Amino acid sequence: MSPTSLKISAAFLCTALSACGGSGGLPPAQAAAAETPSSSAPAQDWTLIDLGGQLPANSEINALGPNGEVVGQAIVDPDSRMLPPPSYPFVLTRGNSANLGSLGGSYGIANGINDNGQIVGRSYVDSAGQTHAFVYADGRMTDLGALVANGGSWATGINAGGQVVGTATVAGQSRSDHAFLHDGTVMRDLGTLGGPSSAAVAINDAGLITGYSDNAAGKQRAFLYSDGRMQDLGVVVNNDESRAADINNAGQIVGTASNLGAGSVAFLYVNGSARALGTLGGISSQASALNNVGDIVGFSEIASGASHAFLYRDGTM
Secondary structure (H helix, E strand, O other): OOOOOOOOHHHHHHHOOOOOOOOOOOOOOOOOOOOOOOOOOHHHHHHOOHHHHHHHOOEEEEEEOOOOOOOEEEEOOOOOOOOOOOOEEEEEEEEEEEEOOOOOOOEEEEEEOOOOOOOOEEEEEOOOOOOEEEEEEOOEEEEEEOOOOOEEEEEEEEEEOOEEEEEOOOOOOOEEEEEEEOOOOOEEOOOOEEEEEEEEEEEEEOEEEEEEEOOOOOEEEEEEEOEEEEEOOOOOOEEEEEEEEEEOOOEEEEEEOOOOOEEEEEEEEOEEEEEEEOOOOEEEEEEEOOOOOOEEEEEEOOOOEEEEEEEEEOOOO
């Protein structure tokens, strides 16, 4: 989940929200963060901060912590023929960047950070390219393992209690992926909505989890997982498919809904119903994250077709 406030930097928006041309497949659930002096502060009071000179070379940001920390991935050699290229997870704290290391391989990425400074992501565990989810705390990276022997996993979110969510491979004919919850001791398979695959992207401090899953009809749907049950959020604003991106401590969920061959629309799900957030004048929009006072960030096409970052507050994008 996202912390309580909302601090936005130019580098953060361009990388994590795809406002500058693409996220490189980064989890949108981690594309926002917090700290607003007040939920009604006018948008023009925001200051954009260029972090370029403070970040490692060839880096991208995935999440922002409550005290201004940023975490992400730094590419060691962007010209490498290896796919993916060698990289490492990093944290930037007060202008100082630190390499978080690895679980044994040449690839790593940090995807999220909680209020206590615990960082989650994924790392190669060997030279063969097997990937495991990790938690980084107190200067040490801990391997969270996998759901099956020789399986892979990757973490995308962590709450204040240290519960971690993500996705892991499972055994079967297609060796598909399932959402998981790691409680600090055991990694648990959360199942699916009836289809082969699912992914958990965010968890709030109450342990409510959101993500997306294939259903029995082959459609991808956003879900809310609570009390041991995965709930389909249904058809969101007249779109057949949907992906959740984040959940806050009030249980509000944001994400993106779409129809095959048509545009997409950012949505907000509250108390059992969803509403579209609109666009900045273009065809499509996507919501990436929200904070605990309900401020939402994402990106939208404008009338010219270009993609711009947005802040949605008090019913206005």
